[in-house]
Amino acid sequence: MKSFWLSIGLFIALIMQGKAQVLIGQITDEEGRAIEGATIYIRETMQGTVADENGNFRIHLAAGDYSLEISALGYEKQLIEWEITEKEASLSVRLKPIRYMLKEVRVIGKGEDPAYYIMRNAIARAPYHRRKVKEYFSEVYSRGNFRIDNLPRILKWGKTGREVFDTIKGKTLLMESVMDIKFQSPNRYKRNILAFNTTIPEEIGPEKALNVVTSSIYDPDILGILSPLSPGAFSSYKFRLEDSYREGERMINKIEVQSKIKNNRLWNGWIYIADEEWCVVGFDFSYNVKGFSAQMQVGFNEIAAAIFLPTSYNIAIGMDMMGLEGEAKYFSSVKYKELQIDTIQLTLATEDTSIRKRAVSKKEQKIRHKIQELSEKEDLTNRQAYELARLSQRLQEWPLSDSVSPYQIPLRRLKDSVTVDTMVTKRDSLYWQKIRTVPLLEEEIKSYEGRDSLRKFMEKVFGPPDTVPNKADMIFSKIMLGDTFALDNRKRVGLEVGGLWEIFPQYNVVDGLWIGQNVQLHIYMNKGKKISFGPSLYYGTARKTLLWKMNANWLYAPMSRGQWELDFGEMSEDYGHAGEGALFENSIS
Structure with a gap:
């Protein structure tokens, strides 16, 4: 039975100072409809959160003045100055649809969609954006809930199978966690699980806490699916510039991403890229194979000057295959506590290498010169975009072997270590009430209320859960x-x-x-x-x-x-x- 619940848990993962005050709010459109997945970002605390399916959110803040950025893909961003004085303050925000200005975008005279010009620059500079953050320290609150509507007939055989199915059918089960994440460039994550709670009848350990936040759009793949910013993306994806709009002084391009071939390792959806800086400011991707679907929306905010990092994740999953029917939702809110920028990365295209404080070989000087030469081109070809990405990556990881293929950046495996706090499963309800950035839904409250009775039933049927696999x-x-x-x-x-x-x-x-x-x-x-x-x-x-x-x-x-x-x-x-x-x-x- 343990493997069954572990499989279900992995299914939802495929596809989580001063006197504190509470700011609660709701994000809707002009017609009053809730905007699920809207991002609320607090500039002063570098904290982001995401609105639930009802547009609701809640954040604990110390008394003081704050600047709130309210945004959602497809809507104009709002900046609200807000003073927190009362014990509980409420905020209602209505977002307007973006007024697009595609006609003002420069059209490249090649007979191709302007999206390719933008994507060539974004792909070429992906290694630069991936590495310009040297370190960060963040706190992440994650929650995932799922519901099983049907099971394969083989799992419903006999009296026991029917009893188990009738007990869990249509009921919401959830996991939520709080973790500290220490990131060190280029690929090292240290996760410390501070709190973990679940209503799944047989315990899934805290180390299984949802960890989609350790993925990056600038990596070659996202959760095992090829990124549109990976080297060679043009052979797998086609792009179309759908719209452009201004956000302050920046021009943001909304680009449709379509897979060229039927492949279960490709995304479809939209990616938002800032002009001239060629960095990602948001994306909305979906993934569909027979009987399985997933949609992932990730909101970015400018944490420091020209440094955009993810602050909210919103994922919806559906499954209808082999008799297993159900759906899951997952969201995550990120608060950045420390951020260190790699100043070397910010001078990649220059000849000034004094900050490295070491002798520079002629080969490295040649690579730097080539990077500068390619960076100054207004219109890169596909080949030049891949070449710039390769050279940038090679310079950042100097020295590398000369055997690197012209279009292959070495694949660096994620180094992810996990530690678990001694209090991880002992946090009380007051702790969770304070840490949650989204209020519990009614069905989630019922899930916690019925957790003990559900576990007793499962233990009666299958016996106590195994703590260590024998x-x-x-x-x-x-x-x-x-x-x-x-x-x-x-x-x-x-x-x-x-x-x-x-x-x-x-x-x-x-x-x-x-x-x-x-x-x-x-x-x-x-x-x-x-x-x-x-x-x-x-x-x-x-x-x-x-x-x-x-x-x-x-x-x-x-x-x-x-x-x-x-x-x-x-x-x-x-x-x-x-x-x-x-x-x-x-x-x-």
């Missing part, structure tokens, strides 16, 4: 689901075996039941490259024949998903491409 469970999991076994001490060669789960992978009316196995040998190389090859061999009980395939795959460009693949053999395939989910459900049925 060795027998781990061995059983490997036998059932398979595993990859290292064949050398350096773990550069691995053998992947499918496990019992893959012995009977599917059933169809043509072949009958498949009985067999697949094996893959993986050779792991530098910079994320990998070579894999191995056979799949099955026996079809209806056709009474062997089904076999030999596969060879070379992942030579991890950043742009560049790979070479060769398959040969004799296998059956669904002509309608129904997908693995449908084949599995058909086999169970």
Whole structure:
């Protein structure tokens, strides 16, 4: 049962001084409709929060004067000066739709959409924006809730299965957490979980606290999906300049992002980029595969001069596949406590290297000169944009090997360490009431009220939850689901075996039941490259024949998903491409 709840928890994660006063408010449009996902940013405290589905928010602040930035994608930003004096102050804000001015945008005389000019500059400077923040220290409040409307029939078998389903059907379950995050450029995150609370019947540990805030739009991928600002994005995405508008002295471009091919690792939606600075000021992306959908809105604010960082996250997830139906919502509010800018990054395009206090080689001088030369061009080509991104990254991570491919920036793995405060699960209701930036919804309040009775029911049915996975469970999991076994001490060669789960992978009316196995040998190389090859061999009980395939795959460009693949053999395939989910459900049925 533990694996079941852990799977559900991962599902919602795919796709969380002075005398304190309370500022509560609601954000609506001109017609009074709530604006879900609107961002409220307090300049003095560098704190952001997000409005819930009813447009509501709440922030605890010390008495004093504050400047509030109220914004939402598609609406004009409002700046409100507000004095906090009473114990509880209320604020109601109505946002106006943005008045766009696309006709004033310069059109490039190439017969292409102006979005490509903007995106070339944004892609070229993505490494610069990723690295110009040297360090920051932030406090993050996250909350995710989900509801299960249906389960696969196999999980509803028998009296116990029906009782469990009837107990959880339509009920809201949630997790919420508070964590401190210490970021150090380029890719190191240290998370300290300060508080964690959940109404899931079997405990998911605090280390599972939702951590989407450790992703960046300037990284090659966002939550495992290719970023539109990654090197090689033009081969996977097409762009269209939908609108432009002024926000103070800046021109903001709203660009539609569309995937060129049907791929489950590509986004669709909109990205907002500031002219001339070529930095992201917000995005609204969606992700859809058969039976699964996710939408992620991220609000940015100017934390320091020309430094835009995420201050709010709003994510909605829906699932309807293999009999599992449900939906989830997640949001996160970020408060920046410390911020350190890398002054070296702010002088990338100059020849002045005195601040490095070291001898500069002729090769580095040549790279700096090339960066300056490309930066001064008004209209970059796709090739020049990729080249500028590569050179900027190389200079920032100097020295790098000369073996770096012209269009491949080395893939840096995220270094994420987690510690848990001793008081993490002992915070009282007063603490949570103070720390929450969005009030609990009615169904979330009911979820907390019914938590104890739901857990008692689950313990009665399945017994007390396991606190530590035992060795027998781990061995059983490997036998059932398979595993990859290292064949050398350096773990550069691995053998992947499918496990019992893959012995009977599917059933169809043509072949009958498949009985067999697949094996893959993986050779792991530098910079994320990998070579894999191995056979799949099955026996079809209806056709009474062997089904076999030999596969060879070379992942030579991890950043742009560049790979070479060769398959040969004799296998059956669904002509309608129904997908693995449908084949599995058909086999169970």
